[in-house]
Amino acid sequence: MHSKVIIVGSGPAGHTAAIYAARANLEPVLFEGMLAGGVAPGGQLTTTTEVENFPGFPAGITGIELTDKLREQSERFGTEIITETITRVDLSSRPFKLWREGAEADADEPDTCDALIIATGATAKRLGIAGEDKYWQRGMSACAVCDGAAPIFRNKPLVVIGGGDSACEEATFLTKYASHVYIAVRRDAFRASQIMARRAENHPKITVMWNTHVIEAKGDGSVLTHVVLQDANTKETRNLATSGLFYAIGHTPNTAFLDGQLDTDETGYLVVKPGTSLTNVAGVFAAGDVHDKTYRQAITAAGSGCMAALDTEKYLENLAAEEHERASGKL
Template identity: 45%
Template sequence: MTVHTTRMLIIGSGPAGLSAAIYGARAGMEPIVVQGLQPGGQLTITTDVENYPGFRDVIQGPWLMQEMQAQAEHVGTRMIWDTILSVDLTSGPPFRAVGDSGDVYEGETLVIATGAQAKWLGVPGEQELGGKGVSACATCDGFFYRGKKVVVIGGGNTAVEEALYLTNHSQDVTLIHRRNTLRAEKILQDRLEANPHVSTLWHKKVERFLHDETTGALRGLLLVDTITGKESEFAAEGAFVAIGHAPATELFKGQLELDDSGYIVVQPGTPKTAIPGVFACGDVMDHTYRQAVTAAGTGCMAALDAERFVGEREFEAVKLAAQAG
């Protein structure tokens, strides 16, 4: 067993975690990033990225994350490939985490950037057509379906918001829901009903995503009526699964305040949790925007706040020592 100590321990290596690492390293915090099960986060499974500032042409998600990691390492971040199994936030600082390797990590500050995963339907064709017509983020990928026929699957706020957003790009948007009523807020339902470019298919469950034999891209969906059991095909060039996200917060249950959906609660407008010295950034605390650029922004904020936290502690220590002397 090895004990790794640092002024800034970062769990998670997506845009939020790596941005925190870049800022932390440049401030002399000598951060350690524990990369987790999916180094680089969700962008490593995203092909075309067209909305990250600074790049005129489309870039690839894995390439972007490789560059961010290289930048973080260049300025002094230590990257460790391990998966955290448990954390102890009750007695810190230092805050303690134990990895799958058996190694222990101790940080004077802790930055949580474990992210969130989109919930998927788990039906045939969904995984194979990811990036080829099937997506879980209209804000990320809607632009690629300009003028095309698209569907959104779900019935909550996210589904309705994504359907409305897609009308910026398509005049043929269909919301598919397995029930006959939506869970979305009434004001969103009213906006949906008033939009002439959105229609709704009720009592329909997606059984399979269908691909085009020639192009390999999505050509439609096989639907099942939840009342009659009758199957039907529905043609579409884009399908957006909007049944929610699952934040990776299992490690922190009982130690940090989580909201009803499992996201870490932070002080409004900051990455600060209820525990001084513990910060949360990116999708693990953001259930509204969920973009790489906003995750990077909150990662920057977490690093700056962590630096201030350490500086204040060191100043207090020096002052107490002077008084004692």
């Protein structure tokens, strides 16, 4: 199947790109994935319960409901949505080639496109501790900015796991809502920059727990109520009452299927030309958390999806103009 535009990814970035591309009559095809990266179509947003900071929903909306609305809007304007995962691409020549999961690259005909938008996002790293599956998004989260203001966390003790800048930033952010914030650091020192570490250590509402592992999340069957801590040296364990456990141990950008064909930074995030969605390969664009490791919000992902669609539209217009001039002998 050949398309003018293929979008890989189904979060706010992917669907916003699809909405803009469809309204520009580019007839986009969106591969939303089938449990790609272990996450349902819609990406990380589907693992968030209450979304209160997305404009237009003053009463809040669940992550799944918001994803469903984005999908519905994409389809309304003519986006073809395919619930399959793209596992391999060839960006060495145009049209670009993409293979679906289960396809044999040498035997099966690939999907092709003139322009490609990568909106596959990033997956929050997890520890896999006991109780994690049960209490994820019921007191456990990987985004303090997304979830920290929720009623279940207000004026309650909260725990952040991590030792880098992200952990210090998220802990400091949570002090606006929590009664107290604990940072569990596996070692005896922060990996964070000195200024961020000093800010966390000196904050009156933050206690740093050195050489501390969180080994289990426990609750009342409905929500998280406490965690089990283990001293890294003595192996002794103790309980700590908390209403929230936040992971700040990093994210993994979902770029493995690209097999190094696009430029990335040292942590694997796609690199784009500043102020645009352009990657190092002409005709390939990046949107959302797959290149944004700073903000990682649904609204910023949506905004970059808009940018990617507009950049794509301009690229295809220029491409058509060049082909017209070539056909008429002007090039």
